[in-house]
Amino acid sequence: QVQTVESGGGLVQPGGSLRLSCAASGSIFSIYAMGWYRQAPGKQRDLVARVASGGSTNYADSVKGRFTISRDNANNTLYLQMNSLKPEDTAVYYCNTYPGVRYPWGQGTQVTVSS
Numbered sequence: 001q002v003q004t005v006e007s008g009g010g011l012v013q014p015g016g017s018l019r020l021s022c023a024a025s026g027s028i029f030s031i032y033a034m035g036w037y038r039q040a041p042g043k044q045r046d047l048v049a050r051v052a053s054g055g056s057t058n059y060a061d062s063v064k065g066r067f068t069i070s071r072d073n074a075n076n077t078l079y080l081q082m083n084s085l086k087p088e089d090t091a092v093y094y095c096n097t098y099p100g101v102r103y104p105w106g107q108g109t110q111v112t113v114s115s
Helices: none
Strands: 004-007 010-012 018-024 033-039 046-051 057-059 067-072 077-082 091-098 109-113
Touching: 004 091, 018 033, 018 091, 018 109, 033 067, 033 077, 046 067, 046 077, 046 091, 057 067
Parallel strands: 010 109
Antiparallel strands: 004 018, 018 077, 033 046, 033 091, 046 057, 067 077, 091 109
């Protein structure tokens, strides 16, 4: 059964850091580009960062210079290092393939940035 399990979220003050992890099952992880998506209350789910199977990366303008996406194909794990967090980064964060969703959406991990 293919699935993703996101972890690492929490409550952090503005300016703080968090590192998210996504453990993905199945053989498709190493084949496809992977992305971190986020959904704030009342808003649509948006892509914030993606990494190709070979490692090239791309970021939404809102997180460029603050977030770093990386992947470990040997262990089917995706990471998102988030620095200089802002209140507007508050959302549930999910991982999935890009483009196109190939995993069922996981439960996500809540990130709350607040003083």
